[in-house]
Amino acid sequence: MKALEEKILREGQILPGNVLKVGSFLNQQIDVPFMNEMASEGVRFFSDKAITKVLTVEASGIAFGYAVAAKLNVPLVFAKKSRTSNVSGSVLQAQVYSYTHNTNYTATVSADFLTEKDTVLLVDDFLANGEALKGLAALAEQGGAQVAGALIAIEKGFQKGGDALRQAGMQVESLAIIEEMSPERGIRFRP
Numbered sequence: 001m002k003a004l005e006e007k008i009l010r011e012g013q014i015l016p017g018n019v020l021k022v023g024s025f026l027n028q029q030i031d032v033p034f035m036n037e038m039a040s041e042g043v044r045f046f047s048d049k050a051i052t053k054v055l056t057v058e059a060s061g062i063a064f065g066y067a068v069a070a071k072l073n074v075p076l077v078f079a080k081k082s083r084t085s086n087v088s089g090s091v092l093q094a095q096v097y098s099y100t101h102n103t104n105y106t107a108t109v110s111a112d113f114l115t116e117k118d119t120v121l122l123v124d125d126f127l128a129n130g131e132a133l134k135g136l137a138a139l140a141e142q143g144g145a146q147v148a149g150a151l152i153a154i155e156k157g158f159q160k161g162g163d164a165l166r167q168a169g170m171q172v173e174s175l176a177i178i179e180e181m182s183p184e185r186g187i188r189f190r191p
């Protein structure tokens, strides 16, 4: 998505450790009209799938997930990173390892919200090593739901999560794929 690439170049900041800061429109302040444009662009890839729910993980996935769910006119389900009192009864759980933060968390969703009646679209703001997507796919599978594919705002293509999931057969669509990123040379996108 050309407009997203241009926005990343204009507003993104490259931090040490290959981290791209996009707090001005995606991760802290949300550019709502632009998020809606991103969602419109993204759902076109899945127009042949009868998606019944969007599935993401808190916290930063929720905004884009909401915009995508609104376009599809379906519910948004988000996995919690810790079990809280508002996830009760039977639950689906998956361990997710974050390379960026070198931590583990347990993604948790109530079993009521993902069932064999569902075809889910996985959505996230960033895709790096693919651990979050694998965890979301595991939750859907535990609930008996079909996974239609994954829609990502920004993929770090130099980390191999997206390509590995594509090779494994998942339809992974990213609105911008960063091929290379460094403070000295800037950002190069995958054509």
Ligand code: G4P
Residues within 6 Å of the ligand: 018, 019, 020, 021, 022, 027, 057, 058, 059, 060, 061, 097, 098, 099, 100, 101, 125, 126, 127, 128, 129, 130, 131, 132, 133, 156, 161
């Ligand atoms: P993976 O799921 O693809 O394996 O990625 P990884 O564990 O490395 O990423 C962990 C977290 O860091 C995720 O959010 C992810 O969205 C975010 N992230 C990864 N790379 C970048 C980056 O370059 N820039 C920004 N802004 N975020 C990045 P999280 O920490 O789990 O939490 P939250 O922000 O959703 O609360």
